[in-house]
Amino acid sequence: MTGDNPLNLDETAEWAGLWWLSDRPHERLPGVLRYDGSGGLSLSLIGAFEDRIMSHPRPGVTAVHEGRQTWDVIHGVAEQREITLLQCVPTGGKRTMFARVESPDKQIVTATFAVIGVHANGEVDPVFSAMEISIEDLGVWASSSVFEGHMGTSDGKFDGTGTISAKPVENVSVTVDGTEYHLSHTHTLPFFDHRKGSTIGRMRDTVAIRVIPSAPSSLAGAMEAARQLQDLIAVAMHRAAGLIWLRLAVAGTASVLPDGSPAPRRYAHVLYSPAALGRHDAKAVNEHQAFFTCGVLPFEEVVPRWCEVHERLQASINMILGLRYAPARFVENNLLTAVGAAEVLHRGLRIDEKPFPQAQFRTMREAMLSQVPAEHRDRFRRAVRNDPTLRDRLLALAARPDSQAMAVLVPNAELWAKRTTQARNDLAHEGTTRSHSSLELVAVVNVTTAVVILNVLHEIGLSSEQQREIVRNHPQLRATSQAGRQWFGRGKAD
Structure with missing residues (x-):
């Protein structure tokens, strides 16, 4: 990847410049845009855009109404960059009418999105030719690195010598319905940080996914692509996958230098509050905590399958990921979410199981x-x-993944389906779950969630052997399987 460095979503930044409403380019106000490193964007203006809602019922008469105007787009120029702010709302300020000392007004405007590097006319303006996305734990999921390490030995013992070398990794790509997906590595050159008490040698390997649509895309399209890939990593790693940065290649900016070599493409950087905020310097998870990596399902195989599955089963996937991103504090909420996800998944799978001809x-x-x-x-x-009844749907889901994996997770599927159905119906229809202890409700939630996840993994092509490996050895699913055997074991009475 070339161009200026991406803007990490977990780092603060600010730009001082001139700002104007997109339909009034000649009325420019000075101000400072600040990003707080957590998704918050605030524009402090010296002066003010007119935010009062006014009408003119007759000549010479102006009526001021309750409420304030909002603006879809504000443009700016700051530090040699074009900037677009979207979904803008005035939240404060100070007018100086009738003041003893004349001074400029002040206005605070919050924005939902800031696109640093281009003037766009809105979220659906197709001005981007490609997007590059960095997600937490993407390097672990990619199962590849530019780095290799070697420790020297002498007579079978470490002798204090060793090397760390970098070797470029070939980009992997696949095309899905005309859209290209590239898994790419970028590494820095060696850097020696000389401190007063030590010297630190550094290199950095950054993994990102580059998406090139068949036609120019909008910010809304880029956000959808980022969310789709964020969901893939969240499912694969079985945890919330935060977005670290998102940058977009501006369409029509490719050019050549005087010597005929290609000039760096112009990029725009997106700042906003994603579903989960990525921490770019946080420690990565261990590969053994993942459900699968590209070492198990290669990138060029899993991406086409995921695109199809995500579109078809998105509602159910969203509900299950909701338990990862923002788990409820009360088990009853999680019960409704997990069972609802199972019902929605069954419908999305289009299983034709009518009880009667x-x-x-x-x-x-x-x-x-x-x-x-x-x-x-x-x-x-x-x-x-x-x-089909809820019980029918649960049993149908239990029958789809690998049978041996399901036998480990929930030995008595009939009992699990019965107890899960009763818990959901009691809560929804009677407002209580007296027939279930809190521990059993937790087991119902976790096992039902695991059944949904195994179905999704089954749909994207995870083999039977890999499904068995997950339920037996993945830390969380191993614990869920133990609870499944405790509450829904074969020896339990119906």
Whole structure:
């Protein structure tokens, strides 16, 4: 990757410059844009954009109404950069009308997005030719590195010698429906940091995913691509995967230098508050804490499968990831989320499991309707449907992944489906779960979540052997499997 360095979402920054409303480019105000390193963007203006809501009911009369104007787009120039602010709201300020001493107004404006490096006309303005995305633990998931280490030995013992070498890693790419996905490594040159008491040698290997759509994309499209890949890493690593940085190649900026060599492409950097904020210098997780890496499912295989699965099962995936990103404090909330995810997943998988043949069901329903008073028939017809029950759906999900893996996770699927259905129905219909202890409810939530996850992994092509490895050896799923055997073991009575 070339161009200026990305802006990490967990670092503060500020730009002093001139700012204007996109439809009033000649009315410019000085001010400072500040980013707080946690997703917050605040523009402090010297002067003020007119934010009052006014009307003119008749000539010479101006009426001021309650509320304030908001602005979709504010443009700026600061430190030799074009800047676009999106979804802008005035939140404070100070007017100096009728003041004893004349001084400029002050206005504070908050923004949801800042795009540093381009003037865009909104979130759907197609001005970007590519996007580059860095996500927490992406390097671990990529299962590759430019670095190699060697420790010297003499007579079978370490002798104090050794080397760390860097060797470029070939980029891996795949095309899905015209969109290119590239997994790339960028490493710095060796740097020696001489301190008063020691010397530190440094190099840095950064892994990112570059997405090149078939046609110029908008900020909204870039955000969707970032979210799709963020969800992939979150599922693979079984933890919230924070976004570290997002930068976009500005379309139409490719050029050549006087000597004929290509000039660096112009980039724009996006600052906002993602679903999870990445910490670029935090310690990475261990590879053994992942469900899978590119060493198990190669990048060029998993990305096309994920794109299809994510689109088809996005609602269920979102619900399960919600338990990773923002788990509720109370088990009842998690129960509804986990079971809801299972129901939504079953529908997304399009499993055709009607309890009765459709022709037979119509005959039975008409026979029942004939016994119902005419004024109640419409209500009765809507209530009687040929759909699987929650218990049916849970059992169907339990039957899809590898049978040996499922036997380790939940030995008695019938009992799990029964107890899970009862817990959800009791909570939803009666407002209580008296027949379940809090420990059993936790087991219901964790096992149901694991069943959904195994189905998603099964859909993206994780082999039976890999599914068994996960339930037996992954730290969290191993604990979930122990709870599954305790509460839903084969010896348990129905």
